[in-house]
Amino acid sequence: MSAVDKAFHGLRHMIATGRLGPGDRIPPEAELGEELGVSRGPLREAVRMLAALGVVEPRHGSGTYVSQLRPEDVIGSLSLTLELLPLSGLLEVYEIRRVLEAHVAAKAAARRTPETVKTLYSLIESMEATEDPTEASELDHRFHAEVARAAENPTLASLLAVFRARSRKYQVFTLPEGPEMRRKSDADHRVLATAIADRDPGAAAGAAEAHVAQTERWLRAFMPPVEETDGGPEDAPS
Amino acid sequence: MSAVDKAFHGLRHMIATGRLGPGDRIPPEAELGEELGVSRGPLREAVRMLAALGVVEPRHGSGTYVSQLRPEDVIGSLSLTLELLPLSGLLEVYEIRRVLEAHVAAKAAARRTPETVKTLYSLIESMEATEDPTEASELDHRFHAEVARAAENPTLASLLAVFRARSRKYQVFTLPEGPEMRRKSDADHRVLATAIADRDPGAAAGAAEAHVAQTERWLRAFMPPVEETDGGPEDAPS
DNA sequence: CGGCCGGGAGTCATCTGATGACTTTCGCTG
DNA sequence: CAGCGAAAGTCATCAGATGACTCCCGGCCG
Incomplete structure (x- = not known):
């Protein structure tokens, strides 16, 4: 076992066994190095x-601290690398997103508060008012994040946030067809918000799924088709 | 921006822009360091x-290579840290798993081949035959992995594999109540396999969801309840 | 008495040089 | 032509020194 592995697993073990808990500062480099x-x-x-x-967060001049170890802390690490995936992988991500967005929409409809409904309609109005595609994308993100928040599962909310961030990189709204897409998207949002306001989980799930599926179709339509690399049946040469 | 950040983002950029592709060897340390x-x-x-x-894989004595960048390569990185999450987070993970297992079961039912059905029943018979809880757990994992494989979404399959690995750590089958749980679990598997064999997506989804929900209830019942740390309303002190 | 401020200790960040371990390649030998 | 051994290339690790930043504490000033 290499020295890096020894240090990595040793440190991970110290956290897994509770010797180091969330928020704790780990020993200084010199001391910890000697121990490991x-x-x-x-x-x-x-x-x-x-x-x-x-899992940990080094702070220059202060020390290195164990993170809060909330699910979103760990899931957030995916956002740095998910955008390196090829387009074919992205479509698989969309399928997951479609299923999960439908679920959070249904759950949000069941658990919504008046404040949630108010926030959602407020975001919709801002979205319909702005012309800037970047701002619209940002508001779209906040709208869906609010729905996810209402579903009361932070892990799921952060997972969906990562997936959405990957999709947003494509900026479909800046295409010539952007304005038309925007109007369709806005209409979808109203349908979803209404279903949530009506406490209708089934309608909310359907609306969310249709909305994601629509975005997925746009991506398929305007992005180059998936290319066969060349030797189809071969597996990872590892 | 720190030197580490410069190197990290620089390298990531080289991969994102295609200058370095899957399988490529990155330049030697000395050379790359000078460039960055x-x-x-x-x-x-x-x-x-x-x-x-x-994203990359260093090989001692040979060089450092860009990975294949398949979704499962990136998602697999979660498995090293997901088991550090506290139990409260685990229950949220179970909710996600329940939704996704139901989805893959339905899709597997729609797309199954005769080989899939044969494999599933073979795994069920092995599961029912063994007494060893560890082997049973391993077979259970392979059973669900086979269902996920049949759904033809490798990203989703690897995501579920990570979630299942986290759950398996608890080894519920080794409890005194283990054998009884095992029989219930085996019955669930037969229901699911039958639904898939019958090409009945609705029944498959229901069976999968019920199966995960059952496991979730066992975990809730036999694991200590979620403890309030003490100062409930406080947020991450960051 | 309280707030501001400077200094010092503690800690992470970076650079440099050297050595070891492992892999790969290529030329030599039989 | 096959096998083998040496050499080059590359990552892995260690050691020492210096810089940068944060935090705390004690003194000074209002």
Whole structure:
């Protein structure tokens, strides 16, 4: 086992067993390195790995701290790399998103508060009022985030936030057909908000699923088709 | 921007723009460090971060290579940290899993091949035959993985695999009540496999959802209730 | 007495140089 | 032509030194 692995698993074990809890500061590099039997170089590399995964957070001059270990902390690490995936993978992500958006919409409809409804309509009006595609995209994100928040599952909400961030990179609203898409999208939002306001989970799920499916169709239509690399049946050469 | 950030984002950018593609070997440390304007220390830390996220893979003595960038490569990085989450977060994960397992079951029922059905029943028979809880858990995992595979969405399949791995850590089958749970679980599997064999998506979804919900109830029942840390309303002190 | 401010200790960030371990390639030998 | 061994290339690790930043504490001033 390499020195980096020793440090990585050692540190992870200290957190898993509770010796280090959320918010704790881990020992200084020199001290921890001696305890784990590695020098500072590999130890720092292991700490960076855990930082990339959202488990710890180094603060220059202060120390390195264990994160709160909320599900969103760990899931957020995906956002840095999900956009490196090829388009074919993105379509698979859309399928997941469609299922989960439908679920959170239904749950939001069942649990909504008056404040949620008010916020949703407020966001819709802002969306319909703006001309800036970037601002519209931002408001769209907040609208769906609000629906997810109302479903009362922060893990699911942050997972969907990551998926949406990946999709937003494509900026479909800036295309020539953008304004037309915008109007359709706005109409979808009204249908969804109304279903939630009516406490109608079935309608909300249907509206959310249709909305995502629509976005997915736009992406299929305006992005290059998935290309066969060349040797179809081959698997990962590893 | 720190040297590590410069190296991390620089390298990530080289991959995002296609200058480095899946399977490519990245330049040697000395050379890349000079190009990015950082010394070897921070560069190595940045490479380790990308390695932890499943984007690159260093091979001692040979070089560092970009991964295939399949969705499962990136999602797999979650498995190292998901088990650090507290139990409260786990229940939220179960809700996601319930929705997604229902979806893959329905899709598997719609697309199943005779081979899939044969494999599923073969796994069920092995499960019912064994006494070893560890082996049973392994077979259970393979059964659900086969269902997910039949749904033809590798991203979703690997996401569910990560979620299941987190759940398996609890080894509920080793409890005194284990054998009884095992029989219930086996019965669930038969219902699900039959629904898939009958090409009945609705029944398959219902069976899968009920199966996950059952597991979830066992976990709630036999694990300590979620404890309030003490100062309820406080948020992350950041 | 209280708030502001400066200094010092503690900690992470970075650079440099050197050595070891492992893989791959290529030329030599039989 | 096959096998093998040496050499080059590359990552892995260690050590030491310096810089940058944060935090706390004690003194000073109002």
